[in-house]
Amino acid sequence: MSAITEETMDYRKRFKAYYYDKIANELASFEAYRTPQMVIYYFYIFMIILTIAIAIGWVLSIGKTMPPGFWDRSGDGNFIIYGVFGICSGFWFLANKVKKNFEIKVKKGVIESFLAFFGDFKWMPRESLPREEIEQSKLIGLITDLKADDYFQGTHKGLKFVISEFKTWRGRGKQRHQTFGGIFVKIDMNKKIQGHTIVTEELSVAKQLTTFNKFPLCGVDSSGLEKVELEDIEFNKMFKVYSTDQVESRYILTTTFMERLKNLKEIYKVCQIKASFFDDSILIAMGCQRDMFLLGDLNIPVTDTGEVQELFDEFISVLSLVDLLHLDSKTGL
Amino acid sequence: MFGMNMICILLVLLGVGAFLLYMVYVQLIQKKNKVQEALASIDVQLKKRHDLIPNILAIAVKFMEHERSLIEDVTKLRTEALNMKSDFSNMEDKIKLENELQSKMGQLIVSAENYPTLKSNETMVQAMETFAEVEAEIAAARRFYNAAVLDLNNAVEIYPSSDFAKTMNITALPFFNDIVESEKAPIDAAAYFAK
Numbered sequence: 001m002s003a004i005t006e007e008t009m010d011y012r013k014r015f016k017a018y019y020y021d022k023i024a025n026e027l028a029s030f031e032a033y034r035t036p037q038m039v040i041y042y043f044y045i046f047m048i049i050l051t052i053a054i055a056i057g058w059v060l061s062i063g064k065t066m067p068p069g070f071w072d073r074s075g076d077g078n079f080i081i082y083g084v085f086g087i088c089s090g091f092w093f094l095a096n097k098v099k100k101n102f103e104i105k106v107k108k109g110v111i112e113s114f115l116a117f118f119g120d121f122k123w124m125p126r127e128s129l130p131r132e133e134i135e136q137s138k139l140i141g142l143i144t145d146l147k148a149d150d151y152f153q154g155t156h157k158g159l160k161f162v163i164s165e166f167k168t169w170r171g172r173g174k175q176r177h178q179t180f181g182g183i184f185v186k187i188d189m190n191k192k193i194q195g196h197t198i199v200t201e202e203l204s205v206a207k208q209l210t211t212f213n214k215f216p217l218c219g220v221d222s223s224g225l226e227k228v229e230l231e232d233i234e235f236n237k238m239f240k241v242y243s244t245d246q247v248e249s250r251y252i253l254t255t256t257f258m259e260r261l262k263n264l265k266e267i268y269k270v271c272q273i274k275a276s277f278f279d280d281s282i283l284i285a286m287g288c289q290r291d292m293f294l295l296g297d298l299n300i301p302v303t304d305t306g307e308v309q310e311l312f313d314e315f316i317s318v319l320s321l322v323d324l325l326h327l328d329s330k331t332g333l
Numbered sequence: 334m335f336g337m338n339m340i341c342i343l344l345v346l347l348g349v350g351a352f353l354l355y356m357v358y359v360q361l362i363q364k365k366n367k368v369q370e371a372l373a374s375i376d377v378q379l380k381k382r383h384d385l386i387p388n389i390l391a392i393a394v395k396f397m398e399h400e401r402s403l404i405e406d407v408t409k410l411r412t413e414a415l416n417m418k419s420d421f422s423n424m425e426d427k428i429k430l431e432n433e434l435q436s437k438m439g440q441l442i443v444s445a446e447n448y449p450t451l452k453s454n455e456t457m458v459q460a461m462e463t464f465a466e467v468e469a470e471i472a473a474a475r476r477f478y479n480a481a482v483l484d485l486n487n488a489v490e491i492y493p494s495s496d497f498a499k500t501m502n503i504t505a506l507p508f509f510n511d512i513v514e515s516e517k518a519p520i521d522a523a524a525y526f527a528k
Contacts, residue, residue, distance in 0.1 A: 229480060247374045251473035 015117055015312055019305070022113045027302045030106050037102045038298045044095035048088045055084040099298050106296030114311065118319065121154030121161075128166040129184055137276040138198055138221040139285045140180045145169040150293045156319050157328040160281075162186040163318055165292055182271060182287040185318055187327055189282050195245035196278040197252055198225065199261065202240050220274060232258045238265060252277050260325050267324070268317075284321060357494050364485040365503055368421075371478035375509065376419050378471040379431060385467055386411050386438065389460045393441065396451035400444050407441060410434040425507050432510070435468070475509045482506045 058080075066077065104125060115121040128134075128148035135143055149165040167181040200220045225242035228249045235258045243249035253261075265273055272287035292314050295307055322328050390404055397404065414430050417423065442461065445451050452458075486505040489498040498504070 231476065231480070246371075246477045247378075247470070247474045249473075250476045251470055254469075254472075 030302045041098045044091045047091045103296035124151040127151035129164045137283045139274045141221040143168045159188045185284045195248045197243040197249040198276045200274040367481040371481040375474040378474045381467045407437045
């Protein structure tokens with residue numbers, strides 16, 4: 001996803017110079033560490049394949065001679081299956097741990113230099129916005145489980161900025177389903193907000209049923225909020241608005257701001273977008289179907305600029321929300 | 334037996350019909366109350382404007398000696414607006430008056446650009462920013478009012494709720510437009526550049 005503006009292009013040129021000056025050497029120091037980690041990772045993958053191959057080989061050669069009922073649901077053959085599954089899961093867990101540890105090590109080593117380019121941003125792994133705040137936003141309703149990934153905090157163009165990447169689930173056992181996967185962006189508003197207004201995408205039935213959007217049941221929590229019908233017909237087709245205050249919702253959602261939200265959706269097509277305005281800040285939820293801010297892929301040399309380029313593009317796209325929505329200007333909204 | 338069934342069916346149909354008519358009546362009342370709520374919201378914002386104007390004028394009068402007549406116009410319109418009651422019967426007059434007041438304040442703010450000392454006065458800058466905020470809030474309240482009036486006017490003009498509206502003496506209301514007659518006149522660019 002990207003929002004290309006002249007400013008972004010300028011940023012890119014400056015970042016390229018900055019990368020070779022400050023980041024490239026730091027990254028290169030991890031290359032020597034990457035190879036043995038990659039060997040360990042593929043060793044575990046090999047063990048998974050080997051385990052499955054041995055199991056299949058055993059079943060094909062000796063498995064047929066087992067007594068009747070061996071392969072039944074309550075038969076002893078189940079232990080073989082569970083055993084194979086358990087061993088493969090164990091190796092899979094170890095492989096992923098190696099991958100994740102490498103990613104965290106590279107990120108820890110390089111992210112400070114990366115973020116220094118953008119100002120005073122800090123990175124906190126495995127942190128997220130407080131669960132209460134996420135629930136208070138009413139964008140994804142109640143949360144049973146939350147798995148935090150990346151968390152960035154800083155200021156951009158004079159505004160306090162938080163980017164929190166996480167996944168949430170609701171329910172237990174068979175009722176458990178994922179309700180969100182993506183990023184929440186919290187930015188200080190340039191207007192005072194006393195009430196609570198939420199803007200959510202209007203999903204067509206077709207979109208809800210396709211795999212493109214995995215969270216058809218994850219609507220906003222509109223309890224205690226009134227539906228707001230605005231004048232822009234196109235906007236009303238794309239978004240639904242709920243608010244505690246009909247006047248304040250129109251104060252926030254001026255005709256200009258509605259245009260900007262429509263443009264935002266055009267740019268971030270692949271993400272489901274929702275926004276919540278409360279406590280003098282705006283919380284934008286972007287439900288994207290992929291892990292963001294990745295750095296340190298075991299399979300790619302760390303000196304390859306592609307990964308850092310993608311990280312830069314993702315970060316700058318999120319920061320450009322301030323420009324897209326004119327949140328830095330007093331009369332912006 | 335057939336007769337009993339027919340009577341039952343008729344009663345059910347009558348009941349459904351009566352219920353539907355009742356719903357039409359209820360919706361009409363709800364729409365009217367919504368407009369009342371919207372009107373009250375506008376009044377809250379207009380009061381903020383009326384309260385802010387004297388502060389701006391108090392500062393402006395010290396610097397803008399050549400705009401005395403404009404300042405007097407604003408003062409007069411503000412007093413009239415304060416004395417005007419807010420209800421459905423005088424909506425058109427109220428809207429016209431507030432639009433005139435907004436237009437005059439707009440002219441005053443534009444004229445303030447010609448007075449550098451006034452423009453840089455911190456209190457004035459703060460007052461102008463607050464005024465801009467208040468105008469934005471009035472615009473939002475106006476949009477809410479117009480949305481509520483649109484709903485009500487549709488109900489008043491479309492059958493069958495129009496019959497109920499006539500019986501209950503509910504009439505269509507004017508929209509709160511933000512354009513005054515004087516602003517509709519075409520702008521003479523040459524006149525501006527000649528200044």
